[in-house]
Amino acid sequence: MRRLKCRRGISEVISSVILTAVVLTVGGSVWFYAQSATTVMTNNYVNNTLGLKQEIIERFTVERVFYESGVLHIWIFNYGFVDSQLDIYVTPSVGTIPPSLNHAIGSNNLGYVDIATTLSAGTTLSIKVHSVRDNNVYYAYTVS
Amino acid sequence: MSITRTRYRRKRKGVSTIMGTLIFVGILFTAVIPMFFVMNQADVLLDQSKLTIKHTDDEKSNEFANAYVFPTDPTSSAKITVQVFNKCEMPITIIRVWVNNNYTETNMKINPMCNDKYDILVNAQVGSSYDVRVTSERANTYAVLNGILSYILNSDGSTGWSGENYGINIVIPAKEPWMPTEKWDGPYDNFQVTIWKYDKVLKVKVGLPIYVDQKMTRAVSASESFLSLSEQGTYWVEAQVHMSQKGQAPAKVRPAHWHTIVDGDYTIEWPLGDPIIQVTLYAQDPSLPGCQTPHCPTCIAYNGG
Numbered sequence: 054m055r056r057l058k059c060r061r062g063i064s065e066v067i068s069s070v071i072l073t074a075v076v077l078t079v080g081g082s083v084w085f086y087a088q089s090a091t092t093v094m095t096n097n098y099v100n101n102t103l104g105l106k107q108e109i110i111e112r113f114t115v116e117r118v119f120y121e122s123g124v125l126h127i128w129i130f131n132y133g134f135v136d137s138q139l140d141i142y143v144t145p146s147v148g149t150i151p152p153s154l155n156h157a158i159g160s161n162n163l164g165y166v167d168i169a170t171t172l173s174a175g176t177t178l179s180i181k182v183h184s185v186r187d188n189n190v191y192y193a194y195t196v197s
Numbered sequence: 198m199s200i201t202r203t204r205y206r207r208k209r210k211g212v213s214t215i216m217g218t219l220i221f222v223g224i225l226f227t228a229v230i231p232m233f234f235v236m237n238q239a240d241v242l243l244d245q246s247k248l249t250i251k252h253t254d255d256e257k258s259n260e261f262a263n264a265y266v267f268p269t270d271p272t273s274s275a276k277i278t279v280q281v282f283n284k285c286e287m288p289i290t291i292i293r294v295w296v297n298n299n300y301t302e303t304n305m306k307i308n309p310m311c312n313d314k315y316d317i318l319v320n321a322q323v324g325s326s327y328d329v330r331v332t333s334e335r336a337n338t339y340a341v342l343n344g345i346l347s348y349i350l351n352s353d354g355s356t357g358w359s360g361e362n363y364g365i366n367i368v369i370p371a372k373e374p375w376m377p378t379e380k381w382d383g384p385y386d387n388f389q390v391t392i393w394k395y396d397k398v399l400k401v402k403v404g405l406p407i408y409v410d411q412k413m414t415r416a417v418s419a420s421e422s423f424l425s426l427s428e429q430g431t432y433w434v435e436a437q438v439h440m441s442q443k444g445q446a447p448a449k450v451r452p453a454h455w456h457t458i459v460d461g462d463y464t465i466e467w468p469l470g471d472p473i474i475q476v477t478l479y480a481q482d483p484s485l486p487g488c489q490t491p492h493c494p495t496c497i498a499y500n501g502g
Contacts, residue, residue, distance in 0.1 A: 091228040098236050117330075
C-alpha cells in the first residue's frame with residue numbers, strides 16, 4: 054500500500070511525456086511540411102520572377118546585313134543586360150532559306166551569323182531573330 | 198485525492214495550447230513571413246529591372262545624331278573622315294564605324310550639341326565607293342547623310358572624290374519672344390521656301406527655280422525640312438512667312454502678305470565645306486520701326502519706311 058502510494062504520480066508523468074512527445078512530433082512535422090512547402094513556393098515564384106526579369110531586360114538588334122559571294126551576313130548587337138540564345142529565320146521574297154538556330158551572343162557584344170545561300174539582286178529578305186526568352190526582332194533587307 | 202488530481206489537471210490544461218501556439222508562431226516566423234519577404238524582394242528586383250530597361254529604351258529613342266563622311270584631304274585618296282554631330286541632350290558614344298561591310302571599333306564620346314571626327318585609312322582606288330554608317334552604344338545606327346562616297350576618274354583624266362547627296366536643310370527655330378503679339382495664318386505658322394541655282398559671278402538666278410514655294414509649318418518646337426540637291430554650287434534661297442492683315446480701315450492697314458525673311462545666296466563647296474548646309478529662318482520683327490527687310494515693301498509701307 055505504501056509502495057503504491059509512492060508510485061501514485063508516475064502515470065501522470067508518463068502521460069505528460071507522451072503527450073509532449075506527440076505534440077512535438079506532430080508540430081515538428083507540420084513545421085517541417087510548412088517550411089518545405091513555402092520553400093518550394095518561394096523558389097518557384099522567385100525563379101519565375103527572375104525569368105521574367107531576364108526576358109524584360111533582354112535587348113538585341115540587327116545592326117547590319119549584307120549579301121556577298123553566296124553568303125548572307127547578319128550582324129546582331131546584343132545591347133541588353135543578359136546573354137542571349139538566338140534563332141534566325143530568313144524568309145526571302147522568292148524561295149526558302151532554312152533557319153539558323155542556337156547562336157549565343159553575350160551581353161554588350163556584337164555577334165554574326167553567316168548563312169550560305171544563293172540570292173539574286175532585288176530579292177527582299179524578311180529576317181526574324183527570335184530568342185529563347187521569346188523576344189523577337191525583325192529586319193528587312195533587299196539584296197543589291 | 199480527487200481534489201488534488203483535478204487541481205493537477207487544471208494546472209496542465211494550457212500546456213498543449215501554449216505549445217500549439219508556439220509551433221504556429223514558429224511556422225509563421227520561420228516559413229511564411231520569410232516567404233513573403235523573399236517574394237517581395239523578387240518583385241522589387243523585377244520593378245527595378247523594368248525601370249532600368251525603360252530608361253534604356255527612352256534614352257535609345259531620344260538619341261539623335263547626324264553623320265557625314267568626306268575625304269580627310271580632298272587631294273589624297275588615303276583617308277576618309279567620318280564626322281558625327283550629337284543632336285540630342287545626352288552624350289553619345291560611338292562604338293563602331295562601318296565602312297561598307299567592315300567595321301572598326303571606336304570609343305568616340307560626343308557631348309550634346311558637339312561633334313567629333315574619326316579618320317579611317319582606306320587608300321582608295323579609282324572606282325571604289327564607301328558606304329559609311331556609325332553605331333552608338335545605345336544600339337542606334339546612323340547612315341551618313343551625304344550618301345556613298347566614291348573615288349572617281351574625272352572627264353579630264355584626273356582622279357577625285359565624289360559625293361552622292363547635297364542639300365539645304367531649312368530650320369525654323371522655336372517661337373521668338375515677339376511672335377505671340379503677331380497674328381499668323383492658321384493654327385501653325387506658315388512658311389514657304391524657293392530655291393534657284395545662282396551664278397555668283399554674274400549675280401543672277403539661273404533658270405527656273407529648283408524648289409518653288411515649298412510649304413513648311415512650324416509645330417510646337419523647332420521644325421526642319423531637308424531639300425535635296427543634285428549637285429554642289431551656289432544657290433539662292435528665298436524664304437517667306439505668311440502674315441495676316443493688321444489694323445482696320447480707316448486706320449492704317451497692313452494687308453496680309455508673304456513676308457520675306459531670307460533672301461540670299463548659299464554655297465555648297467564640298468569637300469572643303471559641308472555637303473548639306475543649314476539655313477535658319479529667323480523672322481525679323483515686322484513691328485519694329487522701319488522694317489529692316491529690304492524685300493518686303495508691304496511692311497516697309499506699313500511702318501512708314
